Amino acid sequence: MKSFERPRTGERAVLVRLGLGVPVDSEDLQEFRQLATSAGAIPVATVTGRRERPDPRYFMGSGKAEELRAVCEANEADVALVDHALSPSQERNLEKLIGRRVLDRNGLILDIFAQRARSFEGKLQVELAQLKHISTRLVRGWTHLERQKGGIGLRGPGETQLETDRRLIGQRVRVLTKRLEKINQQRETGRQMRAEIPVPSLALVGYTNAGKSTLFRALTGADAYVADQLFATLDPTVRRITLPGGTLVVAADTVGFIRELPHELVAAFQSTLTEAREATLLLHVVDASDPRRDEHIEQVDAVLAQIGADSIPQIILYNKIDRLDLQPRIDRNADGQAVAVWISAEKRLGLDLLADAVAERLTRFARKARIRIEASAGAVRSRLYAAKAVRDEHSADDGSIELGVELPDVELLVLARTAGVRILQTEGENMPCASETTYLQSTAVSGGPSPRS
Numbered sequence: 001m002k003s004f005e006r007p008r009t010g011e012r013a014v015l016v017r018l019g020l021g022v023p024v025d026s027e028d029l030q031e032f033r034q035l036a037t038s039a040g041a042i043p044v045a046t047v048t049g050r051r052e053r054p055d056p057r058y059f060m061g062s063g064k065a066e067e068l069r070a071v072c073e074a075n076e077a078d079v080a081l082v083d084h085a086l087s088p089s090q091e092r093n094l095e096k097l098i099g100r101r102v103l104d105r106n107g108l109i110l111d112i113f114a115q116r117a118r119s120f121e122g123k124l125q126v127e128l129a130q131l132k133h134i135s136t137r138l139v140r141g142w143t144h145l146e147r148q149k150g151g152i153g154l155r156g157p158g159e160t161q162l163e164t165d166r167r168l169i170g171q172r173v174r175v176l177t178k179r180l181e182k183i184n185q186q187r188e189t190g191r192q193m194r195a196e197i198p199v200p201s202l203a204l205v206g207y208t209n210a211g212k213s214t215l216f217r218a219l220t221g222a223d224a225y226v227a228d229q230l231f232a233t234l235d236p237t238v239r240r241i242t243l244p245g246g247t248l249v250v251a252a253d254t255v256g257f258i259r260e261l262p263h264e265l266v267a268a269f270q271s272t273l274t275e276a277r278e279a280t281l282l283l284h285v286v287d288a289s290d291p292r293r294d295e296h297i298e299q300v301d302a303v304l305a306q307i308g309a310d311s312i313p314q315i316i317l318y319n320k321i322d323r324l325d326l327q328p329r330i331d332r333n334a335d336g337q338a339v340a341v342w343i344s345a346e347k348r349l350g351l352d353l354l355a356d357a358v359a360e361r362l363t364r365f366a367r368k369a370r371i372r373i374e375a376s377a378g379a380v381r382s383r384l385y386a387a388k389a390v391r392d393e394h395s396a397d398d399g400s401i402e403l404g405v406e407l408p409d410v411e412l413l414v415l416a417r418t419a420g421v422r423i424l425q426t427e428g429e430n431m432p433c434a435s436e437t438t439y440l441q442s443t444a445v446s447g448g449p450s451p452r453s
Contacts, residue, residue: 011042011078012041012044012075012077012078012079013042013043013044013080013081014043014046014068014079014080014081015029015032015033015083016047016048016060016080016082016083017029017046017047017048017082017083018048018049018050018051018059018083019048019049019051020050020051020052020053020054021050021051021052021053023050024048024049027291027292029046029048032081032083032105033046034209035109036081036108039108039111039112041081044075044077045071045074045077047068047071056090057090057093058093058094058097059086059087059090059094065094065097065098066097068094069097069098069099077100078100078101079102080098080100080101080102080103081103082094082102082103082104082105083105085104085260086102091104091137092137105260107133109258109261110126110130110133113126114126114127114130121183124176124180124183125180127172127176128176131169131173131176132173134169135169200250200281200362201250201251201252201278201280201281202250202251202252202279202282203251203279203282203283204251204252204254204283204285205257205284205309205314206256206257206284206317207256207257207258207287207290207296207299207300208255208256208257208258209256209287210285210286210296211285211319211320211345211346212254212285213253215283215285216251216253217345218345218346218351219241219251219351219354220239220241220251221239237252238251243355243358248408249280249362252276252279254276255273257299257303258299273309276307276312277307277308277309277312279309279312281312281313281314281315282304282312282314282315283314283315283358284317285317285319286317286318288320288323288324288326289320289324293318313361315338315339315340315341315358315361316340317341317354318340318342319343319344319345320344320346321342321343321350322344322346326342327342328341328342328343328344328349328350329353330342330356330357337360338360341357367406367407367426368391368404368406368426369404369406369412369423369424369425369426369427370403370405370423370424370425371402371403371405371415371423372400372401372402372403372422372424373402373403373421374399374400374420375399375400376419376420377419380415380420380421381401384403384405384407387407389405390404391403391404391405391406402424412426
């Protein structure tokens with residue numbers, strides 16, 4: 001039995017996709033081809049078929065497995081990529097039969113994540129997920145040894161090496177887990193500090209390759225990585241932006257979702273997905289030109305429910321309308337609330353409508369307050385009127401004015417630190433308005449626990 005190395009960039013790959021109880025969906029096959037290409041493989045052939053249920057030995061039937069071997073030999077393939085989750089024994093049996101490396105869907109996505117992770121945290125998360133994935137597949141590398149497992153008096157060098165590998169992997173998993181726990185604590189500390197200044201937060205979510213990073217760059221001017229490929233973005237990036245009317249918000253770009261996203265990846269990227277789980281408002285980016293956009297919306301909503309973010313309000317952004325020759329617009333529900341915006345992030349179409357819709361949805365986070373403005377700070381009054389935040393006004397004998405305003409907490413805190421302005425009263429819970437109150441100084445937090453100035 002020969003040993004196999006992990007796939008290298010540029011390997012010739014045969015793709016395998018079976019329809020379980022139904023014919024193979026061409027769209028699913030095309031998405032898997034994109035996954036293979038994103039991993040650096042060169043698809044040279046495709047094997048498809050239909051079964052009522054997976055075969056316990058090869059996942060596919062023995063006849064289909066023989067067909068796979070013949071196709072791999074005819075195309076001089078280096079690896080077989082299977083668009084299903086295989087058990088360790090199924091992987092080993094297929095490799096033994098076809099004489100080539102076999103990688104299932106989960107292993108392929110993990111490989112892509114390993115290539116794309118840039119931050120220290122992201123690399124740790126991917127390594128942890130990979131170690132947990134391969135820990136059950138260790139036997140493959142030691143099948144050339146005479147004995148692997150056995151009872152008393154039957155233990156051979158195979159089991160000795162396997163146990164050594166399992167112990168080393170277990171130790172590494174514990175080290176990575178502790179490091180990630182420390183990073184998560186640091187990230188949570190930063191998140192709690194931001195929570196003291198209650199800035200509304202937006203999280204861009206959506207199916208992979210829907211255009212989230214392109215939109216994030218268009219909204220914030222951030223130098224986010226943009227590419228026409230699956231999982232172009234792994235590490236979370238956070239930026240502050242100002243909406244029409246002066247409302248300050250924090251926007252976060254997150255990892256894209258995909259059908260049958262491996263559970264170990266969802267678990268590994270919990271800290272990344274926390275940006276979505278703790279957002280004030282979700283911007284659900286959808287590729288409007290994709291014929292399966294409704295199905296993708298359902299799949300993203302399913303992942304959001306899995307991470308506990310299904311109750312957060314969201315606006316659906318139908319992106320790439322330039323491919324459909326559509327005009328930007330806002331869709332509203334029966335109550336007149338903005339629920340969807342049609343845009344093109346690449347062509348920068350409809351971004352003004354998006355900003356208006358977000359500002360409109362965030363108005364419920366504003367707080368009513370009464371402030372006093374000295375005569376020397378008249379420019380503040382003009383700015384508040386321009387932002388349409390003034391509800392009433394009264395003049396005092398000393399030349400100062402008293403305004404009833406409605407603003408987000410963060411704007412009230414800014415006013416509290418402005419010379420010539422005093423917060424007299426706020427509605428709702430007590431709000432720290434002292435001038436020494438800590439303010440969010442960072443303008444960017446890119447994939448790490450500590451903000452960068």
